[in-house]
Amino acid sequence: MIFVGELADLPPGESARVQGEAPIAVFNVDGELFAIDDTCTHQDASLSDGWLEGCAVECPLHAACFDLRTGRPSGPPAKKPVRTHQVSVDDGLVYVLESTSVDAAVEGVS
Numbered sequence: 088m089i090f091v092g093e094l095a096d097l098p099p100g101e102s103a104r105v106q107g108e109a110p111i112a113v114f115n116v117d118g119e120l121f122a123i124d125d126t127c128t129h130q131d132a133s134l135s136d137g138w139l140e141g142c143a144v145e146c147p148l149h150a151a152c153f154d155l156r157t158g159r160p161s162g163p164p165a166k167k168p169v170r171t172h173q174v175s176v177d178d179g180l181v182y183v184l185e186s187t188s189v190d191a192a193v194e195g196v197s
């Protein structure tokens with residue numbers, strides 16, 4: 088489990104970046120928390136710096152959108168999904184359980 092921080096510091100519409108095996112972005116979408124790999128699969132951009140649009144985040148560099156529930160891009164220029172990760176909240180503290188692979192992450196939500 089990777090400690091993210093206090094839930095109070097991650098209000099709706101905000102994101103946080105933590106370091107796992109790879110950087111991970113955590114988003115609060117209207118009170119629901121999502122975590123995906125932070126690095127875009129197209130080039131080296133940080134998705135936690137992107138724009139939230141419902142349950143998707145738009146990459147700040149070339150505007151590919153990734154579904155926060157599945158990690159899949161909605162279209163080019165990104166073609167590969169990012170990993171998704173489980174998020175839990177315990178006593179006001181946010182944690183991420185890092186997935187091991189893209190396949191496992193995508194399989195779980197198909």
Ligand code: FES
Pocket residue numbers: 127128129130131132146147148149150151164165
């Ligand atoms: S770096 Fe994300 S779409 Fe190009």
